[in-house]
Amino acid sequence: MHEPLVEVNHLKKYFPVKAGLLNRTVAHVRAVDDISFAIQPGETFGLVGESGSGKSTVGRTILRLTDKTEGEIRFKGKDLYRVSKEEMRRLRPQMQLIFQDPYSSLNPRVRVGDAIGEALIDHGMASRDEIRDVVEELLVSCGLSSYHYYRFPHEFSGGQRQRIGIARALALSPDLIVADEPVSALDVSIQAQIINLFRKLQDSRGLTYLFISHDLSVVEHLCSRIGVMYLGSMMEVASRDELFRNPLHPYTKALLSAVPVPIPKLKRERIVLKGDIPNPSNPPQGCKFHTRCPFVKEICTQQVPEFRDAGAGHYVACHLV
Ligand code: SF4
Numbered sequence: 582m583h584e585p586l587v588e589v590n591h592l593k594k595y596f597p598v599k600a601g602l603l604n605r606t607v608a609h610v611r612a613v614d615d616i617s618f619a620i621q622p623g624e625t626f627g628l629v630g631e632s633g634s635g636k637s638t639v640g641r642t643i644l645r646l647t648d649k650t651e652g653e654i655r656f657k658g659k660d661l662y663r664v665s666k667e668e669m670r671r672l673r674p675q676m677q678l679i680f681q682d683p684y685s686s687l688n689p690r691v692r693v694g695d696a697i698g699e700a701l702i703d704h705g706m707a708s709r710d711e712i713r714d715v716v717e718e719l720l721v722s723c724g725l726s727s728y729h730y731y732r733f734p735h736e737f738s739g740g741q742r743q744r745i746g747i748a749r750a751l752a753l754s755p756d757l758i759v760a761d762e763p764v765s766a767l768d769v770s771i772q773a774q775i776i777n778l779f780r781k782l783q784d785s786r787g788l789t790y791l792f793i794s795h796d797l798s799v800v801e802h803l804c805s806r807i808g809v810m811y812l813g814s815m816m817e818v819a820s821r822d823e824l825f826r827n828p829l830h831p832y833t834k835a836l837l838s839a840v841p842v843p844i845p846k847l848k849r850e851r852i853v854l855k856g857d858i859p860n861p862s863n864p865p866q867g868c869k870f871h872t873r874c875p876f877v878k879e880i881c882t883q884q885v886p887e888f889r890d891a892g893a894g895h896y897v898a899c900h901l902v
Contacts (some may be wrong), residue, residue: 583621583622584657584658585619585620585621585622585655586620586621586622586656586657586756586757586789587619587620587643587654587655587656587757587789587791588619588653588654588655589616589617589618589619589639589643589652589653589654590617590652590653590654590655591615591616591617591651591652591653592613592615592616592617592639592642592649592651592652592653592654593611593613593614593615593649593650593651593652594612594613594635594638594639594642594647594648594649594650595609595610595611595612595614595650596609596610596612597609597610598610598862608862608863609862610861610862611812611813611861611862611864612635612638612813612861613635613638613639613642613813614635614812614813614814614864615651615652615814616635616639616810616813616814616815617815617888618808618815618818620757620789620791621789622756622787622789623783623787623788623789624789624790624805624806625779625783625789625790625792625803625804625805625806626790626791626792626804626805626806626807626808627792627793627794627800627803627804627806627807627808627821628640628791628792628793628794628807628808628810629793629794629795629796629797629800629807629808629809629810629836630795630809630810630811631795631811631858632795632858633812633858633861634810634811634812634813634858635810635812635813635814635861636793636810637761637762637793639793639810640678640759640761640791640793641678641759642654643656643661643676643759643791644676644678644759645661645662645669645673646678648662649662656672656675656676656757657672657675657756659672674700674704674706674753674754674755675753675755675756675757676755676756676757676758676759677750677751677753677755677757677758677759678750678758678759678760678761679743679746679747679750679758679759679760679761679763680746680761680763681761681762681763681765681766682766683742683743683745683746683749684734684742686746687734687742687745688734689733689734689735690733691733691734692730692731692732692733693720693729693730693731693732693733693734693737693745694712694713694716694717694720694729694730694731696734696745696749697716697719697720697745697748697749697752698712698713698715698716698752700749700752700753701715701716701752701753704753706752706753706754713730715752716730716748716752717730719748719751719752720744720745720748722748722751722782722785723744723745723747723748723751723778723782724744724774724778725741725744725745725748729741729745738771739766739767739768739771740767740768740771740774740775743763743764743767743775744775744778746763747763747775747778747779747782751782751786754786755788756787756788756789757788757789757790757791758788758789758790758791759790759791759793760779760790760791760792760793761793762793762794762795763775763779763792764776764794764799765794765795765796765799772799773802776799776802776803779792779803780803790803790804792804797836797837797839797840798840798841800821801821801825801840804821805820805821806818806819806820806821807819807820807821807824809824809830809832809833809836811832811858811869811870812858812859812861812864812869812870813861813864813869814869814898815888815896815898816830816832816833816870816897816898816899817829817830817832817833817895817896817897817898818894818895818896818897819894819895819896819897820894820895823893823895824837824895825837827895829891829895829897829899829902830897830898830899830902831852831870831874831875831876831899831901832854832870832873832874834849834852835852835853835854835875837849838850838851838852839851852875854873854875855873856872856873858873859872865882866882866883867880867881867882867883867884867885867886868881868882868884868885868886868898868899868900876901878900878901880900881900884900885898886898886899886900
């Protein structure tokens with residue numbers, strides 16, 4: 582096995598909650614609470630969970646868009662929180678983010694070609710003379726046309742704007758793309774086209790993806806391994822096939838039971854979770870899922886289940902497994 586492209590070890594990210602006249606810290610939101618996983622070069626690792634599970638914070642912490650509280654993040658073997666500023670400047674273009682809504686990050690008065698090309702100029706990766714050719718090629722490889730270079734963001738549909746977002750992320754030839762809910766705002770038919778584009782670009786450019794989504798059916802189509810997060814903790818990690826065939830954690834089972842399947846006899850019995858996701862500044866003791874788990878036992882309310890290998894790289898945190 583290769584050295585992982587990304588290694589996350591015991592990562593924690595807590596956000597302070599301030600209150601009172603003196604604006605004192607009265608609590609912490611434990612957005613990410615001691616999680617570990619690795620992403621191999623060329624793979625697509627899916628991170629799923631409900632809103633508030635901490636999955637987006639993991640992506641942003643890996644890219645150093647927000648600082649960690651504790652733990653270690655390695656990219657190509659280098660500890661991203663210990664490298665020099667110079668080294669970080671060299672590594673930063675190799676990791677790019679794709680947003681759910683690329684429109685909000687595009688200046689409405691800047692032509693799309695210029696918006697994609699500006700990063701290339703900033704990093705000295707192409708001269709002004711070369712920019713047009715490089716950007717036009719990027720547009721075409723993302724399913725747009727070279728004449729789109731001169732158009733403004735408002736002239737594009739949602740799917741086309743996401744193609745622009747992808748082209749812009751690819752401009753600096755990154756190795757890692759963190760895609761945060763990149764298809765959630767799109768119609769189902771357009772979602773399929775964008776997922777196919779992700780796959781095609783991965784084959785042609787050898788990209789590695791961290792694909793963040795609340796939707797298991799989207800992740801199923803693209804990811805080779807999947808991690809399931811709940812309230813800042815990793816509940817289960819397994820290969821896509823293993824997770825869908827043999828989910829071990831009750832939370833994963835509940836999420837999977839809501840995924841539509843094309844063949845009725847393969848339909849899983851629906852598990853409806855009671856209650857809402859608890860407040861992450863005051864998570865339940867023991868297993869964080871115990872307030873909603875249909876299989877809760879007494880031990881679950883007292884002891885945090887260990888995240889351990891249940892065999893063949895299938896990791897799970899549950900007292901029943
Ligand atoms: Fe449910 Fe207990 Fe397993 Fe948590 S540890 S998922 S509460 S059975």
